[in-house]
Amino acid sequence: MSANRPAAVVVLAAGEGTRMKSKTPKVLHEIAGRSLVGHVVSAARELEPEDLVVVVGHAREQVKGHLDAFYAGTRTAVQEEQNGTGHAVRTALAELGRAPEGTVVVVCGDTPLLSGETLRALAATHAADGNAVTVLTAEVPDATGYGRIVRDVVSGAVTEIVEHKDATEEQRAIREINSGVFAFDGVLLADALGKVRTDNSQGEEYLTDVLSILREAGHRVGASVAVDHREILGINNRVQLAEARALLNARLLERAMLAGVTVVDPASTFVDVTVTFEPDATVLPNTLLLGSTHVAEDAVVGPNSRLKDTRVGRGARVDNTVADGAVVGEGASVGPYAYLRPGTDLGARSKAGTYVEMKNAVIGEGTKVPHLSYVGDATIGEFTNIGAASVFVNYDGEAKHHTTIGSHCRTGSDNMFVAPITIGDGVYTAAGSVITKDVPPGSLAVARGQQRNIEGWVARKRPGSAAAQAALAASEKSAGES
Numbered sequence: 001m002s003a004n005r006p007a008a009v010v011v012l013a014a015g016e017g018t019r020m021k022s023k024t025p026k027v028l029h030e031i032a033g034r035s036l037v038g039h040v041v042s043a044a045r046e047l048e049p050e051d052l053v054v055v056v057g058h059a060r061e062q063v064k065g066h067l068d069a070f071y072a073g074t075r076t077a078v079q080e081e082q083n084g085t086g087h088a089v090r091t092a093l094a095e096l097g098r099a100p101e102g103t104v105v106v107v108c109g110d111t112p113l114l115s116g117e118t119l120r121a122l123a124a125t126h127a128a129d130g131n132a133v134t135v136l137t138a139e140v141p142d143a144t145g146y147g148r149i150v151r152d153v154v155s156g157a158v159t160e161i162v163e164h165k166d167a168t169e170e171q172r173a174i175r176e177i178n179s180g181v182f183a184f185d186g187v188l189l190a191d192a193l194g195k196v197r198t199d200n201s202q203g204e205e206y207l208t209d210v211l212s213i214l215r216e217a218g219h220r221v222g223a224s225v226a227v228d229h230r231e232i233l234g235i236n237n238r239v240q241l242a243e244a245r246a247l248l249n250a251r252l253l254e255r256a257m258l259a260g261v262t263v264v265d266p267a268s269t270f271v272d273v274t275v276t277f278e279p280d281a282t283v284l285p286n287t288l289l290l291g292s293t294h295v296a297e298d299a300v301v302g303p304n305s306r307l308k309d310t311r312v313g314r315g316a317r318v319d320n321t322v323a324d325g326a327v328v329g330e331g332a333s334v335g336p337y338a339y340l341r342p343g344t345d346l347g348a349r350s351k352a353g354t355y356v357e358m359k360n361a362v363i364g365e366g367t368k369v370p371h372l373s374y375v376g377d378a379t380i381g382e383f384t385n386i387g388a389a390s391v392f393v394n395y396d397g398e399a400k401h402h403t404t405i406g407s408h409c410r411t412g413s414d415n416m417f418v419a420p421i422t423i424g425d426g427v428y429t430a431a432g433s434v435i436t437k438d439v440p441p442g443s444l445a446v447a448r449g450q451q452r453n454i455e456g457w458v459a460r461k462r463p464g465s466a467a468a469q470a471a472l473a474a475s476e477k478s479a480g481e482s
Contacts, residue, residue, distance in 0.1 A: 004123045007051070007102030007186050009044040010092040013037045013109030014057025014079040019237045025059040026235065027109045028066055031245040032252065033272025033290060036235055037063065039112035041071050046116025047105065047123060053092040054109065055079050084204025086196045093190055100186030103127065106207065107181050110235045112244055113251075114181070118226050125224035126183035132219030133189075133211055135161070136181035138229035146177035147208075149223060158221040161208055176225070179232035182207070183224075188214055248273075261295075278314075296330075310340070313348070326358075329365070347382070364407060376400075377419065381407030387431065388413045406441065
């Protein structure tokens, strides 16, 4: 194991978070597509620790279920009673069954902006300086309310952490604060935790007491300063949740733009951490890209679009669209005002146009569904045109059925395709038809009643109406011209 690779990372996620005013445990609230604790676990995994333990307590079943579902391999330790941060770390070490030989990094489960890069710098500083404990600190514009880091002016070692209420005026001028994130020598940590007392106002075991215990035993306490002080921000209420979401979103968009993506209006564009781009993709205003969405080279998404778990191919155009679990092929066109539901797969240079909804539909290359149509549970071949106001009638009230339409077909407007049905290649269908039977290749299908004109009906049934008067005037004009 390398000197900078921790023996263990402990994530503290047992608290209730009452200030969130929510039935959802605080650490399970989400920003940018991940839970708060998920962001912390993901950053911790970048250190490749030998063990990763999340301490759970409040709503433990929910938190553990979430970790098991999305972060397999993460161990959990149950803190039956929330008796302080020192007690939480003791609970984690008990889960490991040993005092880890090497570095133990302790992080808070409500710090979603903390990056793996910052944690690696903490571990590297800890190893390089030979510290018993290294505190992650940050210099902030306003340190009010935070514990101040007091250093030895000669060695730079941390001599104490003074809480704001206990600090002198001179100490309150210090802008370097404690983040609550630490790197410990594992053996020394385990020994010191056994000496932590509970004779404080809360009657709890404080992890910060370990620093004074180790320092008084002659061990060095050092610090690693975070490059961006915003990384250490913890979340305690919905206001802070929104602030963190904005900061993380800005970070993600900046990363994308520096990699060659055009984001026209970052202020109205929102992305999840799992969204990926290729250079020369363009995102227009008022667009949300969620989940595993991928936008390829030269594709344009937006404005006013929400895509989740959707792949947008090279050169495709997606305008004013909601898509979930869809594939948009190279050069395809979607929208405006389209809805692509799960299982939709648009082939290259195909089209799902204005007010088109698709679900579980595979659309061939060059095929167009231009407007006002619903295509569900269907396969359509290549270079087919589906007329306006067409509906694929896929549900009989109990089961869904499939429709297959071949290549190079031309279907009329206002068609109903009543599944299960197969329409062969090169078929034409007449406007206004309800197609209920299979159509052989190369056929014209007509399925509509014959038109009947009942002359004089308006005059007899609506005498004196505007329509009757208009009809009478038209008849008189026609008679005069003949």
